[in-house]
Amino acid sequence: MTPSSINRRKFIKTTSAAGLGLSLMSYPSILFGKDDRKVKIALIGLGLRGRDHLSLLLRRNDVEVVAISDIDREALKLSQKMISESGKSAVKEFTGSDTAYLDMLHEKDIDGVVISTPWLWHTRMAVDCMKAGKYAGVEVSAANTLEECWDLVNTHEETGVPVMILENVCYRRDVMAILQMVREGLFGELTHLECGYEHDLREVKFNNGTQPYGGGVEFGDKGFSEASWRTEHSIHRNGDIYPTHGIGPVAEYLNINRGNRFDYLTSTATKAKGLHKYIVDQAGEDHPNAKVNFKLGDIITTVIKTVNGESITVQHDTNSPRPYSLGFRVQGTNGLWMNLNDSIYIEHKSKPHRWESDKAYMEKYDHPLWKKYGKEAESAGHGGMDFFVIHAFVESIKNQAPTPLDAYDAAAWSAITPLSEQSIAGGSEPIFFPDFTRGRWMKRKPVFALDDSY
Amino acid sequence: MTPSSINRRKFIKTTSAAGLGLSLMSYPSILFGKDDRKVKIALIGLGLRGRDHLSLLLRRNDVEVVAISDIDREALKLSQKMISESGKSAVKEFTGSDTAYLDMLHEKDIDGVVISTPWLWHTRMAVDCMKAGKYAGVEVSAANTLEECWDLVNTHEETGVPVMILENVCYRRDVMAILQMVREGLFGELTHLECGYEHDLREVKFNNGTQPYGGGVEFGDKGFSEASWRTEHSIHRNGDIYPTHGIGPVAEYLNINRGNRFDYLTSTATKAKGLHKYIVDQAGEDHPNAKVNFKLGDIITTVIKTVNGESITVQHDTNSPRPYSLGFRVQGTNGLWMNLNDSIYIEHKSKPHRWESDKAYMEKYDHPLWKKYGKEAESAGHGGMDFFVIHAFVESIKNQAPTPLDAYDAAAWSAITPLSEQSIAGGSEPIFFPDFTRGRWMKRKPVFALDDSY
Numbered sequence: 001m002t003p004s005s006i007n008r009r010k011f012i013k014t015t016s017a018a019g020l021g022l023s024l025m026s027y028p029s030i031l032f033g034k035d036d037r038k039v040k041i042a043l044i045g046l047g048l049r050g051r052d053h054l055s056l057l058l059r060r061n062d063v064e065v066v067a068i069s070d071i072d073r074e075a076l077k078l079s080q081k082m083i084s085e086s087g088k089s090a091v092k093e094f095t096g097s098d099t100a101y102l103d104m105l106h107e108k109d110i111d112g113v114v115i116s117t118p119w120l121w122h123t124r125m126a127v128d129c130m131k132a133g134k135y136a137g138v139e140v141s142a143a144n145t146l147e148e149c150w151d152l153v154n155t156h157e158e159t160g161v162p163v164m165i166l167e168n169v170c171y172r173r174d175v176m177a178i179l180q181m182v183r184e185g186l187f188g189e190l191t192h193l194e195c196g197y198e199h200d201l202r203e204v205k206f207n208n209g210t211q212p213y214g215g216g217v218e219f220g221d222k223g224f225s226e227a228s229w230r231t232e233h234s235i236h237r238n239g240d241i242y243p244t245h246g247i248g249p250v251a252e253y254l255n256i257n258r259g260n261r262f263d264y265l266t267s268t269a270t271k272a273k274g275l276h277k278y279i280v281d282q283a284g285e286d287h288p289n290a291k292v293n294f295k296l297g298d299i300i301t302t303v304i305k306t307v308n309g310e311s312i313t314v315q316h317d318t319n320s321p322r323p324y325s326l327g328f329r330v331q332g333t334n335g336l337w338m339n340l341n342d343s344i345y346i347e348h349k350s351k352p353h354r355w356e357s358d359k360a361y362m363e364k365y366d367h368p369l370w371k372k373y374g375k376e377a378e379s380a381g382h383g384g385m386d387f388f389v390i391h392a393f394v395e396s397i398k399n400q401a402p403t404p405l406d407a408y409d410a411a412a413w414s415a416i417t418p419l420s421e422q423s424i425a426g427g428s429e430p431i432f433f434p435d436f437t438r439g440r441w442m443k444r445k446p447v448f449a450l451d452d453s454y
Numbered sequence: 455m456t457p458s459s460i461n462r463r464k465f466i467k468t469t470s471a472a473g474l475g476l477s478l479m480s481y482p483s484i485l486f487g488k489d490d491r492k493v494k495i496a497l498i499g500l501g502l503r504g505r506d507h508l509s510l511l512l513r514r515n516d517v518e519v520v521a522i523s524d525i526d527r528e529a530l531k532l533s534q535k536m537i538s539e540s541g542k543s544a545v546k547e548f549t550g551s552d553t554a555y556l557d558m559l560h561e562k563d564i565d566g567v568v569i570s571t572p573w574l575w576h577t578r579m580a581v582d583c584m585k586a587g588k589y590a591g592v593e594v595s596a597a598n599t600l601e602e603c604w605d606l607v608n609t610h611e612e613t614g615v616p617v618m619i620l621e622n623v624c625y626r627r628d629v630m631a632i633l634q635m636v637r638e639g640l641f642g643e644l645t646h647l648e649c650g651y652e653h654d655l656r657e658v659k660f661n662n663g664t665q666p667y668g669g670g671v672e673f674g675d676k677g678f679s680e681a682s683w684r685t686e687h688s689i690h691r692n693g694d695i696y697p698t699h700g701i702g703p704v705a706e707y708l709n710i711n712r713g714n715r716f717d718y719l720t721s722t723a724t725k726a727k728g729l730h731k732y733i734v735d736q737a738g739e740d741h742p743n744a745k746v747n748f749k750l751g752d753i754i755t756t757v758i759k760t761v762n763g764e765s766i767t768v769q770h771d772t773n774s775p776r777p778y779s780l781g782f783r784v785q786g787t788n789g790l791w792m793n794l795n796d797s798i799y800i801e802h803k804s805k806p807h808r809w810e811s812d813k814a815y816m817e818k819y820d821h822p823l824w825k826k827y828g829k830e831a832e833s834a835g836h837g838g839m840d841f842f843v844i845h846a847f848v849e850s851i852k853n854q855a856p857t858p859l860d861a862y863d864a865a866a867w868s869a870i871t872p873l874s875e876q877s878i879a880g881g882s883e884p885i886f887f888p889d890f891t892r893g894r895w896m897k898r899k900p901v902f903a904l905d906d907s908y
Binding site for chain 1: 776788883
């Protein structure tokens with residue numbers, strides 16, 4: 001990556017202003033006027049998640065998928081098949097080494113890159129994209145360590161190139177309807193929020209080496225798909241290693257980095273029992289993996305305090321048998337919404353002291369984006385939210401504008417992982433968040449999903 | 455209170471062994487053989503809560519209410535009316551000063567005393583009862599400060615007289631059924647529990663000075679019933695000031711003080727908005743109470759870690775509009791129960807990844823106490839749980855045995871209040887629990903609700 005390889009088109013210089021605190025609102029929405037050319041997207045990582053994104057990109061008339069990179073040739077083959085089946089010609093492949101993607105980033109005719117690789121590659125690839133002048137769309141979490149959080153922010157500010165954390169749950173239909181309710185003041189002044197990633201991942205962390213989910217207790221070299229890389233985080237780390245599906249929506253409700261900020265957190269881990277038990281239950285005490293010492297507590301509970309005085313509980317619960325939930329709670333001085341029982345209570349609207357189904361509220365406050373694109377989104381599969389996150393990424397590029405979720409969001413949300421590890425290691429001691437905006441959170445304005453554009 | 459006034463009957467010397475770590479199980483169930491004499495109960499505090507207890511006591515054939523004490527003569531009058539209506543003769547009254555109850559404790563013919571006074575009187579009255587050789591049954595919370603927690607424990611150990619924290623929720627039907635499920639291992643090894651006191655108390659904290667609930671924004675000298683004393687805790691304290699309805703049941707699930715122990719906690723408070731808003735909404739900015747600065751955060755979130763590696767989330771949420779909930783969650787390596795959606799998930803029993811109604815489980819695991827006394831309990835009002843807590847107190851006296859909830863429970867549960875205040879004041883710093891058992895938690899065995907006796 002030489003300086004000369006950095007794309008120095010006008011938009012890059014202009015968007016660097018975004019790094020200095022200007023909001024989307026103060027930003028010309030389209031710098032170059034209407035532009036009919038297609039947005040040229042490349043992808044790094046074509047596993048199950050990468051191919052989800054590929055599928056969405058191939059459906060769009062305003063996108064041209066121009067290149068793909070993965071070390072897994074089978075994944076590339078399956079991707080080319082999808083491309084061909086969508087009526088398009090094969091695209092250039094970059095493979096053969098862990099750094100083959102860098103050669104792809106040298107290509108001039110790429111506007112943005114979607115990164116869906118194992119966690120430890122996210123930040124370095126996003127940083128390389130920005131340095132190459134390409135919009136970076138990076139899967140969650142965006143960073144593994146505090147240093148990586150800063151890498152995202154500093155590279156964004158140095159290059160002026162946007163990086164978007166592809167947090168799809170921010171676009172979930174109910175989550176966006178609640179955002180409308182929050183913005184209209186239905187809950188009053190917010191006080192306490194809850195969220196989490198409560199998902200039994202035992203069949204993701206372990207499989208038989210040939211199928212992605214379950215059927216065995218293998219992981220690492222003997223595992224397939226996510227089990228080949230994700231499980232090691234449960235062995236070596238004790239913290240909330242996957243915070244963004246919960247905290248992303250909550251951060252939008254609370255205008256984090258835009259008038260508000262995470263101040264500090266405490267984290268508490270339970271004992272680690274679930275993964276060992278699963279191995280023993282499935283394969284017996286004598287299976288070599290029954291000797292593995294998993295460090296990740298079964299349930300991690302993190303409590304964040306914001307500088308504006310709200311508290312947020314974030315849970316990580318992936319090693320136990322349980323139904324899926326993101327456990328949202330949104331509470332303010334006028335009432336609250338609970339995700340678990342799909343119920344809401346609003347003073348003077350709901351019957352006193354009685355829960356009310358949230359159904360009518362969800363319909364009434366349906367977000368303009370969902371009203372406009374809901375049909376298209378749902379037909380694209382995955383409940384629709386993936387459509388919107390890719391839509392936002394593509395539209396941001398098309399408009400040569402900042403992305404609605406940005407480097408500061410990526411850093412602040414992903415920072416929960418290393419900070420929670422530090423808190424747990426220190427007996428739940430409070431740990432302060434770095435201010436990734438370097439004070440500019442005081443002036444930055446909300447930009448996420450303000451209308452029906454993206 | 456002179457040493458000579460202490461009742462030195464044999465049972466007192468024997469029960470002092472309980473203070474030395476002997477459990478109910480190792481204890482002769484009836485020291486004096488069958489005894490047909492009635493248990494003689496006195497009451498201190500005859501407000502709304504005290505009269506609830508009086509009503510239950512008057513229904514019992516094995517109890518004689520022998521004396522009542524309150525500074526409020528109207529409360530005594532209403533109580534005597536209840537006594538008379540139950541077909542009994544008027545009882546001795548002790549009134550006229552804050553310490554009139556001490557004269558009552560000098561009476562020889564009292565076996566136990568039920569204390570239902572404002573919080574700041576709980577510990578000193580319970581201590582005085584124990585010193586007078588009378589079983590103390592004290593309403594929740596049992597103590598306001600750490601020193602008071604130690605007062606309960608030390609006085610119990612010095613006198614050998616039992617003190618029971620009258621935590622009725624330990625006896626709620628669903629709570630006891632869950633206890634049976636926990637004991638039978640349905641949830642596997644427990645890992646994470648949640649509970650709380652989520653109760654919109656704004657109409658308890660404020661009233662018009664003549665009715666107990668609402669109708670105005672007065673408190674303190676101008677308030678009536680609980681508003682006259684409870685509200686001041688919301689002005690001066692920032693912590694979980696009412697933890698026991700949630701933590702009591704959870705402590706039984708986790709065998710706290712009996713093989714397990716609270717290790718440390720962190721607490722986080724939101725901003726304090728609800729009470730001020732309520733005053734302004736009801737009475738306008740110009741009402742003098744609109745100037746009151748409430749210190750109590752609207753939502754207090756406490757996370758406790760136990761020495762056996764479980765975590766417990768405890769919430770205090772009394773200043774905001776919301777439906778009532780104690781927010782129980784009981785989770786282990788085999789599954790979990792959630793109170794909010796009345797649902798359960800047990801691996802290999804429930805359909806994979808799907809919540810199941812807890813109804814059939816509640817029926818199947820109905821506690822023997824409820825099977826035996828359920829009808830009687832429910833006809834006594836208050837959902838039945840008050841019946842059982844009074845039943846246990848009376849039966850403990852009848853059997854001259856330790857109470858199933860004891861001084862160590864009262865201390866450990868009530869300690870959450872001062873410890874959470876300290877944590878919040880220190881920016882959510884972790885605070886260790888004192889070991890009120892002085893190490894004997896390692897040997898003490900569970901005693902709560904082991905069968906259908908009490």
